[in-house]
Amino acid sequence: MARATGRAIAALVLLVGGSSAFAADVAAGRAKALMCQACHGLDGLSKVPDAPNIAGQTESYLALQLAAFKAGTRKSETMNVVSSTLSEADVANLAAYFSAIEIKVVKIPGE
């Protein structure tokens, strides 16, 4: 099971890496992220109660979710609308930008 999962992740990473014929551009992602900031913040930290923190999130996960919102296979009244205008390059750049934000856990309850 674990090996199968590992293989699946490897395959996904290959898929994401392989689907873009260009290098993801963090600076272009940051410029595009102005359309994300109202909910997720330019710092990737949630600004509204119904949006998650995405700062430092795994790049491949972000790219996969954006693609799923765009394809409509993951449902969200807001994200389906926003992602519909994103190009393949935008998706890669945004995933690169938000994943590149460095975050640090300061306190864990009970520790």
Place this chain on the structure above:
Amino acid sequence: MRFHPKVTVVLLALALAPAASNAAELETLSAMHPTSPIDWPTIPQTGAKADQVKQNLSKIKLPPGFHISLYALVPDARHIAIGPQGIVTFVGTRKTKVYAVTDRSRGGVGDEVKEFAPTLPKKIPNGPCFSKDGFLYVVEQNRVVEYPAAEFFYESPDVVPNAIVPEGELIPKGEESYNHTARPCRVGPDNKLYIQLGQPYNVPGKDKLGMYTKLGIGGIIRMDRDGKNREVYATGLRNPVGMDFNPKDKSLWSNDNQVDGMGDDQPPGEMNRIEKGGLDFGFPWYGGGRVRTNEYKADTPPAGVVFPEVEQAAHAADLGLMFYTGTMFPEKYRGAIFSTQHGSWNRTVPVGARLMVTFLKPDGHVAGKSEPFAEGWNDNGYYLGRPVDVAQMHDGSILVSDDLVGALYRIWYDGK
């Protein structure tokens, strides 16, 4: 630790059924029984964040003679209700808390900010509003709670609540959503409670329309202040999040947020004039102004649809709205409408994040388009703040809430 026997029973019941709603605390508090003591901190009002916010406010442009300052740091600040006695200002959030802001020094700042009624759990308590005789109403996701004499009882963590619309009875459970669930309220000149109800979708499916129209989802409902005699007052709205009555002619004005995903520059946002009950404002046949939605393009809109009084910038997110009745501001602002634009979330280049003013003619209709009154929170597409609501203080100055920064700002005029 001493527990009231009833509280113990209730707590046990809660422990056995952790998924239970907030009914237990409501029952205990409604019976005027105290709950156990809680940690009840105040929100810090000084430090690096306050300093930064004050510095950002220097970028806000206002007409000559007007000034803006930080009134209070209030986390997630949404809609505002100023107490009729001038003692406390209540601020709703889209999370789980309502805040009470008190100007203890009587110096024009809300120097004490605490959670209101912390022993009563709340769900998306976005919309507080007051009756003239001091009853506070808070509209939540799916409940409406009345707090009698809130301006006096708020000093205790246990405030007597009265659920005039019990949990689950504002809308059907199955229609609960997070989206479009910020619900403002007003007590009207007829002494009835008016509530704006957004509908959950970008554009709802046709299977939902009959039920939504019947219940006033995507519209405005009104009821007696005890929750009885609920009726639908206006339909054909999409996500109205701000309204006020014109004290001159009793017409109700409501902003409405329009359809997303139709491009950067359409459809327009709306400011509507609701002259009387029973009117239809055109959604979902129209997605904003006279722009037809793709989903209902082939359908014939209902007869007599009322189009907006003002078409606003597309996606600017027009929220809070109030009629200015004070005397502090110059003559031309008296009787005018102040309203906010929260700022777009789905435009490639953000628009909005400002305070607008709309002037009216003697016949009660607008004299022209809404004009920017305070702007600068949209700093070349980067938000320094996102205004939500606007409310008038007793001295005629106005408060503006900002849920991005988590703050209330005060705007005043001295002509200098």
